Amino acid sequence: MNTTFDSQVREMAASMGFMEPVYVTQPNLPPLEEVVSILRPAWDRRWITNDGELHARLEAELARLLETPHLDLFCNGTVALMTALRALDLEAGSVITTPFTFPATINVLYWSGLRPVFCDIQRDTYNLDSSLLEGHITHETRAILPVHVYGTPCDTDRIETIAARHNLPVIYDAAHAFGVRRQGRSILSYGDISMLSFHATKVFTTAEGGALATNNAALHSRLRRLKNFGITGEETVAEPGINGKMNELQAALGLAQLGGLNADREKRRRLDGIYRHQLQNEPGLSLLDKPRDVEPNYAYFPIRVQEALFGMDRNTLYETLKAFNIRCRKYFYPLCSSHPWCSAEAGALPHAENAANEVLCLPMYGQLPETWAQKIGTIIKSLGCLARA
Numbered sequence: 001m002n003t004t005f006d007s008q009v010r011e012m013a014a015s016m017g018f019m020e021p022v023y024v025t026q027p028n029l030p031p032l033e034e035v036v037s038i039l040r041p042a043w044d045r046r047w048i049t050n051d052g053e054l055h056a057r058l059e060a061e062l063a064r065l066l067e068t069p070h071l072d073l074f075c076n077g078t079v080a081l082m083t084a085l086r087a088l089d090l091e092a093g094s095v096i097t098t099p100f101t102f103p104a105t106i107n108v109l110y111w112s113g114l115r116p117v118f119c120d121i122q123r124d125t126y127n128l129d130s131s132l133l134e135g136h137i138t139h140e141t142r143a144i145l146p147v148h149v150y151g152t153p154c155d156t157d158r159i160e161t162i163a164a165r166h167n168l169p170v171i172y173d174a175a176h177a178f179g180v181r182r183q184g185r186s187i188l189s190y191g192d193i194s195m196l197s198f199h200a201t202k203v204f205t206t207a208e209g210g211a212l213a214t215n216n217a218a219l220h221s222r223l224r225r226l227k228n229f230g231i232t233g234e235e236t237v238a239e240p241g242i243n244g245k246m247n248e249l250q251a252a253l254g255l256a257q258l259g260g261l262n263a264d265r266e267k268r269r270r271l272d273g274i275y276r277h278q279l280q281n282e283p284g285l286s287l288l289d290k291p292r293d294v295e296p297n298y299a300y301f302p303i304r305v306q307e308a309l310f311g312m313d314r315n316t317l318y319e320t321l322k323a324f325n326i327r328c329r330k331y332f333y334p335l336c337s338s339h340p341w342c343s344a345e346a347g348a349l350p351h352a353e354n355a356a357n358e359v360l361c362l363p364m365y366g367q368l369p370e371t372w373a374q375k376i377g378t379i380i381k382s383l384g385c386l387a388r389a
Ligand code: T4K
Pocket: 023, 024, 025, 026, 027, 076, 077, 078, 079, 101, 102, 104, 105, 147, 173, 175, 176, 196, 197, 198, 199, 200, 201, 208, 209, 210, 327, 329, 331
């Protein structure tokens, strides 16, 4: 970009920029007093972790809300995913997954002695391309680990047909998919196990936290045991488990948030509508489609920037927006397959590479004022006009 562009941006930022940083997300926090009043009985009992009452209540509430028969809370999504791999007894070998995800999805494979095999993604959904899946299956494949990226459901029918044909378990990384439903069914009802993240950046948060959901009762009791060191009695450790437990402080925060979830989703829905209205016809920008049969959670608002038509590339837009105090994120750049320590064979991943270079996530959280979303849309459109002039 040239100096005229730079000075025009400076001028625009001086008049339209935000006074304080507008982050890609902010947690939906309940009033602190509510958390304290829920926590107080646990405090008084001096019982603050290890299967406490608040933990039990949150587990039951979430299982009901998310329509899953078995749900186990965890200290975070990453440890939950590691525990899921262990519960399925996946031995040394490889797991087919997507490179277009947060590093945790891949890191847990290495921590479990498994190797990722990367499958390219679909251009429009950013999810693992199920039409390429079977081509990656070898005698070393132990499982399939797709991610419902940005909360968009994967092509579960096809993935699970292929998995059944090859007798492979499917673990969904549903970190982004809290509360998503498809065809009238909870997203957690698919596959052998699904993992949720309750990190501060997620639509439902316990600061750090996560959960595993499964339809399988036997798997559920194994997960429970594994997350508590493998302990089955005061003097019995049935197998080498881990400490994956969620504590009562986290559970209190989760319980305090449940009542506000619908209102938060409604605010996100409205913000999504504002962004769509503003940006859908902008040259060089494409938005993530919302499939008809999906009840979304509006967790993210990714846009795709095509330099040739928009006038500037994604990285320039990302940097330029900082001048307006708008802190977007390049979820998910760099691709997980591109880390120097990643030992996976570098196959062709053209759609994942393009997505990693072109996608930008705009601020999206329930407390984001609608006028701010309106202004962010206007700023992006104005920058496109400037760049093309
Ligand atoms: N699988 C997938 C597909 C995932 O996306 C994730 C996590 C996992 C697995 C692993 O689940 P966990 O083990 O985390 O439960 C964030 C999160 O740390 C990460 O949990 C999340 N995915 C990922 C998508 O986003 P960063 O590096 O972007 O975080 P950070 O600290 O830059 O925060 C982003 C923005 O959020 C900040 O600019 C401001 C805002 N923020 C953040 C925090 C921590 C707040 O307003 N308040 C806060 O307390 O990774």
